[in-house]
Amino acid sequence: IQMTQSPASLSASVGDRVTITCRASQAIGNFLAWFQQKPGKVPKSLIYAASTLQSGVPSRFSGGGSGTDFTLTISSLQPDDFATYYCQHYNNYPFTFGPGTTVAV
């Protein structure tokens, strides 16, 4: 299964609503996770099962979709949210990551 993300990068400002799209090459149900990574840091898990937030993740993050098309939305971008975001499916092996979307100022 191949994963694609769009856009590859975007520029946004604090307070903006941001949406990132992830598409699977075949249906994966809701077996989709989202991760945030900042330069030089360990990835942070945000969402699993397409829409369930990991404990401690701010509610401004939300995930949606099922089948082949998924979204990660940040309702009001905060300074701490400038980072690269990856989706990953876990429907079957191998658990492929998307190429990433960088959210920049």
Add this chain to the structure above:
Amino acid sequence: EVQLLQSGAEVKKPGASVKISCKVSGYRFIGYNIQWVVQAPGKGLEWVGLIDPEDGETKYAERFLGRVTISADTSTDTANLEVTNLQLVDSAVYYCTTWLYSGSSRSDHWGQGTLLTVSS
């Protein structure tokens, strides 16, 4: 507290082998898979494979088949990633990670990463 503690940075020559370890604590090791993820400099995350410590069953991404071996030592609660015949392109940060499920809830935990440098 759940912790995944990885071994330190490595510098290897092309053609050599390396074994990176991931020692876990704070949860039942044999209950949950350990995955390995690699990130080359300036690149995205790439899934390498995983192991079920309970029975040693492994799964690998096709690109790593034959050159990567994932193992688990249940006596020390440690997962290992061995890469043989190292190439310059293997220079990367390698992460171990586990997903702990409690009912339908999941919590993810990551190691701190191990930097591998392959250089002649």
